[in-house]
Amino acid sequence: MNEAVAGVRANVARLHGELVRYGLIVWTAGNVSERVPGADLFVIKPSGVSYDELTADSMILCDLDGNVVPGSEGSGRSPSSDTAAHAYVYRQLPEVGGVVHTHSTYATAWAARGEPIPCTITAMADEFGGEIPVGPFAIIGDDSIGRGIVATLSGHRSRAVLMRGHGVFTIGKDARDAVKAAVMAEDVARTTHIARQGGPAAPLPGGAVDALFARYQNVYGQRTEEGVAR
Numbered sequence: 001m002n003e004a005v006a007g008v009r010a011n012v013a014r015l016h017g018e019l020v021r022y023g024l025i026v027w028t029a030g031n032v033s034e035r036v037p038g039a040d041l042f043v044i045k046p047s048g049v050s051y052d053e054l055t056a057d058s059m060i061l062c063d064l065d066g067n068v069v070p071g072s073e074g075s076g077r078s079p080s081s082d083t084a085a086h087a088y089v090y091r092q093l094p095e096v097g098g099v100v101h102t103h104s105t106y107a108t109a110w111a112a113r114g115e116p117i118p119c120t121i122t123a124m125a126d127e128f129g130g131e132i133p134v135g136p137f138a139i140i141g142d143d144s145i146g147r148g149i150v151a152t153l154s155g156h157r158s159r160a161v162l163m164r165g166h167g168v169f170t171i172g173k174d175a176r177d178a179v180k181a182a183v184m185a186e187d188v189a190r191t192t193h194i195a196r197q198g199g200p201a202a203p204l205p206g207g208a209v210d211a212l213f214a215r216y217q218n219v220y221g222q223r224t225e226e227g228v229a230r
């Protein structure tokens, strides 16, 4: 178990660098978490710590109620202020292995308007299988953000939700998958926003969206022992 926790700590610390690399965050906003395989635990970023100072041993180990595991490495610090939301998602959606939150500019602009991002380009059909939906406005602190994420994404193909007036939450089979969804959500939010400046952008036909999504999820990419890497 210690080895599994150490692996997840290293992974989560490294993946925060991807949020910086893709320009999804400013200052200390944003967070990545990952479930510890085979345990009712997850690892998340400490609250308010500079991205330059995020190391594996400063990551925080929590149970699925969002409580810091006493005596664990990094437990002297408070976990991310979004910990309750991440914990709620892990409790309710056992297939989810990673959760990411950002206020990335273009996606959050759609969230500010409370407008779902329509599926007008193939990259979006591939990755999200349709529009990126809007979840309710919810105040940070308790599990109301988590409830909004789960209610919006349950039964939806999209791994991203625009929480109204706030920002983006993404889920994935692991943290890398959720980070990829956050990167792609910002990319399609930007492209769709720019397309709109020039005129209307028609959603793709539903049949084409279904076919693109099925192909991308099942065929595209490099086959590995663990499935298809995309």
Ligand SMILES: [Zn+2]
Binding pocket: 030, 101, 102, 103, 166, 167
């Ligand atoms: Zn936020």
